[in-house]
Amino acid sequence: MGLPDRQPAEEFADQMAAHQGRLESFIRAVTGDADAARDILQDTNVVLLRKSRDYRPGTNFAAWAFRVARFEILSWRRRAGRSRLTFDDELVERMAGSAQGQDELYLRRVEVLRDCLSRLPERQREVIRLRYLEDWSVADLARKTGENANAISQLLFRARQNLFHAMQAALEAEEKPSKTA
Amino acid sequence: MNASFRPDSEADDPRLHWLAQQGAEGLLDGREARELSEWLARSESARHIFAGYCQLLVALECEPWLEEAMMEPDWPENVVPLPGVAMGRLEMPAPASSAGAVGQGLNSWRRMAAVAAIAVLTGLLIGGATGWPFRSDRVGSERQPSSIVTAGMLSAGMPGAFPKGPGEPGSPITLASLGDEPRPLLASQCVQCHRF
Numbered sequence: 001m002g003l004p005d006r007q008p009a010e011e012f013a014d015q016m017a018a019h020q021g022r023l024e025s026f027i028r029a030v031t032g033d034a035d036a037a038r039d040i041l042q043d044t045n046v047v048l049l050r051k052s053r054d055y056r057p058g059t060n061f062a063a064w065a066f067r068v069a070r071f072e073i074l075s076w077r078r079r080a081g082r083s084r085l086t087f088d089d090e091l092v093e094r095m096a097g098s099a100q101g102q103d104e105l106y107l108r109r110v111e112v113l114r115d116c117l118s119r120l121p122e123r124q125r126e127v128i129r130l131r132y133l134e135d136w137s138v139a140d141l142a143r144k145t146g147e148n149a150n151a152i153s154q155l156l157f158r159a160r161q162n163l164f165h166a167m168q169a170a171l172e173a174e175e176k177p178s179k180t181a
Numbered sequence: 182m183n184a185s186f187r188p189d190s191e192a193d194d195p196r197l198h199w200l201a202q203q204g205a206e207g208l209l210d211g212r213e214a215r216e217l218s219e220w221l222a223r224s225e226s227a228r229h230i231f232a233g234y235c236q237l238l239v240a241l242e243c244e245p246w247l248e249e250a251m252m253e254p255d256w257p258e259n260v261v262p263l264p265g266v267a268m269g270r271l272e273m274p275a276p277a278s279s280a281g282a283v284g285q286g287l288n289s290w291r292r293m294a295a296v297a298a299i300a301v302l303t304g305l306l307i308g309g310a311t312g313w314p315f316r317s318d319r320v321g322s323e324r325q326p327s328s329i330v331t332a333g334m335l336s337a338g339m340p341g342a343f344p345k346g347p348g349e350p351g352s353p354i355t356l357a358s359l360g361d362e363p364r365p366l367l368a369s370q371c372v373q374c375h376r377f
Contacts, residue, residue: 025239029232032214034207086204086214091222098228102236109233110240114250129251132241161198164230164237 012052015061016045022062022106023069029099030073032086040076044069066100108174109167116166124159131156192226198234201227205234 023044028037047068055061077085077092087095117125130136138156142149191197200217203209209217220227240247 021236021239021243024243025232025236028205028239029235032204032209032217034205034238086209087218087221091218095221095228095232098225099232099235102229102232105233106236106240109236110244110247113237113240113244113247117247117251125251128241132238133248133251157199157202160202160234160237161195164198164233167237168233 008055008057009052011057012055015055015065016048019062019065021110022103023065025106026066026096026099026103027069027073030070030087030092030095031076032095033084036076036080036084040069040072043072043076047072062103066103070096105171108171112167112170112174113163116163116170119166120159120162124155124162127152127155128159128163191220191224192230197227197230201231201234202238204231205238 020041024037024041027040027044028034031037031040044065048065051068055064073092073096077089117128120128127141130141131138136144138149138152141147141152145152197220200209200213200220203213204217217231221231
């Protein structure tokens with residue numbers, strides 16, 4: 001049995017994998033609902049795969065994927081009960097504009113994240129590792145360290161805030177030479 | 182996109198950062214969600230900060246190379262404290278074994294890539310010479326590629342398919358293998374008609 005050219009399939013799979021983080025963070029920012037964002041990402045992936053024959057290598061995968069994601073967000077909002085929605089329609093539109101405007105920053109943020117993590121104090125880095133890599137909840141962390149949950153929450157808050165500011169500073173520092181050039 | 186934004190007077194408000202983090206984690210109650218919504222509606226800086234935390238948390242949860250980097254025993258080689266932050270180690274017992282951590286390391290988009298590749302190749306096998314990869318216009322065909330793709334994704338635990346299980350630190354994660362999951366599905370749904 002003859003098979004069609006596999007190259008488009010491979011490129012499509014690469015593009016799918018490469019855009020998962022960008023899509024999930026976009027959906028999360030627009031919906032304000034982390035659990036729903038995972039469901040919507042799944043729906044978006046299914047639609048992308050179903051329509052994969054329409055994809056042409058070299059075309060703008062991101063623009064296409066984000067259009068599908070926005071449609072899936074609207075579809076989810078119509079299905080979800082009003083009490084489930086975190087943001088109203090107007091705010092969803094504003095957040096979509098803001099989050100898509102920041103989309104290109106995702107890869108740059110990821111690039112500087114390792115360095116920013118390495119600069120965190122060990123205690124903060126450790127709590128980030130256990131929370132996100134080992135998937136421990138705040139309650140798990142509190143139980144296993146003997147500290148109270150509020151102290152752990154504060155430690156996580158400071159760690160994430162330090163990471164955010166360090167990443168922001170790194171990105172702005174990257175831009176300065178190009179602005180002066 | 183310019184990384185820098187014009188922060189307004191509220192951009193450094195710890196309350197905004199707290200709400201943005203909790204919102205990105207999906208941990209806000211109703212009153213806090215309304216408070217964050219009001220902030221986002223009136224302040225571009227707030228929207229920038231919230232979208233930034235969403236990107237940060239998604240990267241921490243899912244980026245595979247980051248997980249690998251943090252698992253390196255001697256990483257980082259040089260710890261440079263950030264200004265104004267006290268140093269100190271979080272005292273806690275080490276995880277029971279490294280197997281769970283390795284398993285978590287696999288819970289990443291590399292798995293997604295593998296699953297997507299399996300799904301697309303499955304589509305290639307099903308579609309055959311008639312089109313790439315999921316033609317739905319074949320006369321007389323009862324196959325439903327999207328359901329196969331979805332089943333493949335779900336069976337492999339693609340990120341986004343299932344939320345991480347709370348209270349399951351270090352739980353082992355199994356990867357889908359072609360023999361265990363897609364092949365019986367193909368055998369029962371496809372081979373009888375297509376005979377490849």
